Amino acid sequence: MATEQKERELVGSQAGLASAVAVESHGEFGDVEAVRARGYWEQVWRRFRRDKVAIGSGVFIILLILVAAVGGPIAKHFLGHGPNDLNLDAGSHGIDALPVGPWSHVPCSGFAVPPAGCVGHPAGHQLYILGADGQLGNDEFLRLLYGARVSLEVAVLSTLGVMVIGIILGTIAGYYRGWIDTAISRVIELTMVFPALLFIIALSATVGPQLNHITLGVFAPGVITLVIVFSLFGWFYPARIMRAQVLSLREKEFVEAARMIGASDTRIMRSHVVPHLIAPIIVYSTLTVATYILLEAGLSFLGLGINSAIPSWGNLLSTGPQYYLTQPWLMVWPGLAILLTTLSFNLLGDGLRDAFDPRASR
Amino acid sequence: MYKRLTLSLAMLAVGAAMLAASGIASTGSAHKQGASQGSVAKQGGILKASLFAGIENIDPQRSYYVPEWQYEWLTARPLLNFAHATGGRGYRLLNEGAQSYTVSRDGKTYTFHLRHGMKFSNGTAITAANYKHTFLRVLNPAVGSPLASFLTDPVSVNIKGALAYNTTGKGSVSGIATKGKYTFIIKLVSANALLPTLVALPPTGAEPTNLPLTPITSPKVLPSGGRYYVASYTPDRQIKIRLNKFYKPLGAAPMPGNLAGIDYTIGIQQDQALLLTEKGQLDWPADGLAPTAWGQLFAKYGTKGRAQVFSTSVSDYVTMNTSKGVFANLAARKAVEYGINRNSLVKIRGPRAGYPQCSLLTPAIPGYKRCTVYPTNKQDIAKAKSFSKGHTGHINYWYTASTTGTLIQRLASSQLNAIGYNNIDYKPFQSGLFTALGKKGNDYDFAIVGWSADFPDPYDYINKLLSGQTIQDVQNNNTSYFNNAAANKLMNKAAALKGAARYSAYGNLDTTIQKNWAPIAGIDNRNDREFFSSRVDTKSIVQSPIYEIDLGKLALK
Numbered sequence: 001m002a003t004e005q006k007e008r009e010l011v012g013s014q015a016g017l018a019s020a021v022a023v024e025s026h027g028e029f030g031d032v033e034a035v036r037a038r039g040y041w042e043q044v045w046r047r048f049r050r051d052k053v054a055i056g057s058g059v060f061i062i063l064l065i066l067v068a069a070v071g072g073p074i075a076k077h078f079l080g081h082g083p084n085d086l087n088l089d090a091g092s093h094g095i096d097a098l099p100v101g102p103w104s105h106v107p108c109s110g111f112a113v114p115p116a117g118c119v120g121h122p123a124g125h126q127l128y129i130l131g132a133d134g135q136l137g138n139d140e141f142l143r144l145l146y147g148a149r150v151s152l153e154v155a156v157l158s159t160l161g162v163m164v165i166g167i168i169l170g171t172i173a174g175y176y177r178g179w180i181d182t183a184i185s186r187v188i189e190l191t192m193v194f195p196a197l198l199f200i201i202a203l204s205a206t207v208g209p210q211l212n213h214i215t216l217g218v219f220a221p222g223v224i225t226l227v228i229v230f231s232l233f234g235w236f237y238p239a240r241i242m243r244a245q246v247l248s249l250r251e252k253e254f255v256e257a258a259r260m261i262g263a264s265d266t267r268i269m270r271s272h273v274v275p276h277l278i279a280p281i282i283v284y285s286t287l288t289v290a291t292y293i294l295l296e297a298g299l300s301f302l303g304l305g306i307n308s309a310i311p312s313w314g315n316l317l318s319t320g321p322q323y324y325l326t327q328p329w330l331m332v333w334p335g336l337a338i339l340l341t342t343l344s345f346n347l348l349g350d351g352l353r354d355a356f357d358p359r360a361s362r
Numbered sequence: 363m364y365k366r367l368t369l370s371l372a373m374l375a376v377g378a379a380m381l382a383a384s385g386i387a388s389t390g391s392a393h394k395q396g397a398s399q400g401s402v403a404k405q406g407g408i409l410k411a412s413l414f415a416g417i418e419n420i421d422p423q424r425s426y427y428v429p430e431w432q433y434e435w436l437t438a439r440p441l442l443n444f445a446h447a448t449g450g451r452g453y454r455l456l457n458e459g460a461q462s463y464t465v466s467r468d469g470k471t472y473t474f475h476l477r478h479g480m481k482f483s484n485g486t487a488i489t490a491a492n493y494k495h496t497f498l499r500v501l502n503p504a505v506g507s508p509l510a511s512f513l514t515d516p517v518s519v520n521i522k523g524a525l526a527y528n529t530t531g532k533g534s535v536s537g538i539a540t541k542g543k544y545t546f547i548i549k550l551v552s553a554n555a556l557l558p559t560l561v562a563l564p565p566t567g568a569e570p571t572n573l574p575l576t577p578i579t580s581p582k583v584l585p586s587g588g589r590y591y592v593a594s595y596t597p598d599r600q601i602k603i604r605l606n607k608f609y610k611p612l613g614a615a616p617m618p619g620n621l622a623g624i625d626y627t628i629g630i631q632q633d634q635a636l637l638l639t640e641k642g643q644l645d646w647p648a649d650g651l652a653p654t655a656w657g658q659l660f661a662k663y664g665t666k667g668r669a670q671v672f673s674t675s676v677s678d679y680v681t682m683n684t685s686k687g688v689f690a691n692l693a694a695r696k697a698v699e700y701g702i703n704r705n706s707l708v709k710i711r712g713p714r715a716g717y718p719q720c721s722l723l724t725p726a727i728p729g730y731k732r733c734t735v736y737p738t739n740k741q742d743i744a745k746a747k748s749f750s751k752g753h754t755g756h757i758n759y760w761y762t763a764s765t766t767g768t769l770i771q772r773l774a775s776s777q778l779n780a781i782g783y784n785n786i787d788y789k790p791f792q793s794g795l796f797t798a799l800g801k802k803g804n805d806y807d808f809a810i811v812g813w814s815a816d817f818p819d820p821y822d823y824i825n826k827l828l829s830g831q832t833i834q835d836v837q838n839n840n841t842s843y844f845n846n847a848a849a850n851k852l853m854n855k856a857a858a859l860k861g862a863a864r865y866s867a868y869g870n871l872d873t874t875i876q877k878n879w880a881p882i883a884g885i886d887n888r889n890d891r892e893f894f895s896s897r898v899d900t901k902s903i904v905q906s907p908i909y910e911i912d913l914g915k916l917a918l919k
Contacts, residue, residue, distance in 0.1 A: 086776055088709050097657025097713045112706060112773070113743075113780045135654055135710060135769055209787050303763070307788075309772050322633060322654045322765075 047355040054351020057344040068152050072145040080117015081126050083142035083311045087111045091137030099132035134319040143311035150312040154226050155292040159285050161231030166238030174246025188236045196233040204304050222306040249273050279356035286349035290342040297338050313338050406622040407918035411648045412630040415793040416598050421578040423499045423507045423565045429648045431564050432909050438567025439587030441474050444908050452907040453818045456615050469553025476544040481608035483591035490540035492568040497538045502575045503531045509565050517854040520551040559817040589617035601626040618914030645895040652765040653712035671714045672890040672905040675726035675815035680883035685843035687807045694753040695880040699736045701746030701781035708886045710769050716888040722823050723872050724887040729820040729865030735877045746781040756785045760806045763790035800838035820868035829853045844881035
């Protein structure tokens, strides 16, 4: 402290830039430290780092992914029962025959099939942290954790699908222009106006059960079906964004230079145009994930999405209204999860958009 | 960035406040409404009812669903009728359209002498020709009446010429004749005392002779001879029932009719129906409420006021397709008998839903014997697995996609999984599950359905649901397609008996079929739970042992 004060005292107002630099960099007076060039990504990170809300959202999302990946199985292990274990005593309790509330101990004897925690302890009890989710007496807390996995799977995979299709078609349309652009733009418009919800209803009534068998050994039944549907009907928005960006980029000098040295159109699009789209891709991806989390919840609520036996936030929401006068928290937990997740993705997207744009004001 | 977050949080707070305010407002209005209701009963008024799934058939000769028969009991004027009374007295047969009837010495010819002066709701007279036309509609294959199989059964009631007519639709039915304007004659192939019961069913009520011999799907008005008539019908939207001003008892026990009419609104969800009934905007959810509703209703209103519980003849059971797939094998069917938890399948329907049982007959049906062949209070998973071992495979599980149906499907699925059946495909039905199961050659394997007595006789359960001789292309009631020669012989033998011997034979047969062949797995004897608005006079809520609620006796305050 004393040393810095001394240095400041020594530097007068006529000392100039060199002295100011020396003070800042704690160098010797007269030495001018070289200004280090910062790369594009470093600058983006520095701008993003200043946005505490976006950082917080990012941390929440990382924690959510961890919870979705391992939180469910860990909780299942310690609680001694799973998200699909039925306990009718927990689902219909007391004179009102309502599901048990938060922090309830439900008897092992009520389970349809004794879970791991009840084997050898038929007179024991199991803890339901957030109570039961409805009449079948599933654990609300565990279904919330496992539901995070399903919701994120659908949202992330669907985002991947729409971005891949949207980037490819948007880039082609914007780069080639002419009749290719016209044709792709008409397809975009047709996709925009197609009644996707009616198609989803028709699909679930016809080939839905067969499609739900496609799990690739990893996903829950119904996830792939939703991903396919969302990808087929959601790509038009990023396609339009990419098309607009590429229409501008194709006129840049580096594109012309690449063309002059004989690069093919495919190489130009792949190596010169698409890398400049990374910023909008990342931003719109985060916003799209939030949209599909809401969409999946909505469809599952309507009974058109994930089967009710599979835990998902939408399915949890669909059972809540039956108890909204007596146990409103059954709507609050999944609603809060959806709200916080969607909000986090949106705020993260906003933060990334500001970070990628050097002209954005704080 | 921070402004955006603040704005988001502010909108969240506003939304939560609006939600809370609407909740307080709705509670307040419900309390106000309750306080202002008077308690004076009255004649007249329109009862506002709802049906979630609608009705399958407006055609009176095709109807076969409890809510349809509930109002048809009032609109039809059959030759005989069940008494409008509770308990055992509700099973008594009274003369209705027929002033009297005689039976020939050989028991094969029934002669009905009609009342003079009966009229339809459009003022035209009811004569013997109208009853003849009704029976022709019942037996005509184009109409597709489920009652046809009751009147063409070689081992039970078999009207002369009816089977041939029901097969080809050509010619006439020699066993149905008229003599003058007011005498109607039915001739049977062989004597059977069940005929009077069958001619008391609502689909046998007199019909105008201009009704076509094809299904009626959307009539504007349906003239009928009973206390009420269908005044208006819009498919999937509404049905309006109104008093028939031309109805006169003419010596018959008067049909009750306190209400001026009933308005059914179709398509109201069960949760919505509960809220509307509590607020008084709806008087009666005719096809029941979600299981989650009953605990709170019984806690709030008890079981003798606006919410009521009645025992019924309804039997819920698992139907397994014995003609193909996994359940063509007896061991697989026995695995299900031991593997399903009947107690939990009853409990999932909510409080006071019924009683677990493994028989098909119920205590309301003469001949019922308590089934002890399979466990009713819990599963025997070890024994079930011993039967299912080596007999698992793919199952097509069809179910009704109502709130209750979906819960039952999930619970039953977990029980099937526990005994080794993990390869299950599900097909939900918004309505018409039983009709779909009844189409021969479909690919279902497993379903849970319910059966309500058409009339109080065990034949209506055992023969109708299990006899292989009733199997046809469509409209099958034997949805397990069970066709065993030895079982058929026993059923035919029981159908020929009368009185106590008949009922005893059927009681034993119920147990024998479950034990030896297990084509179905009995689950429960279901109760009827009803909830009415504060507008309804609770003293007027009377149960009919046949039709659950006697709508004729219902009254508004």
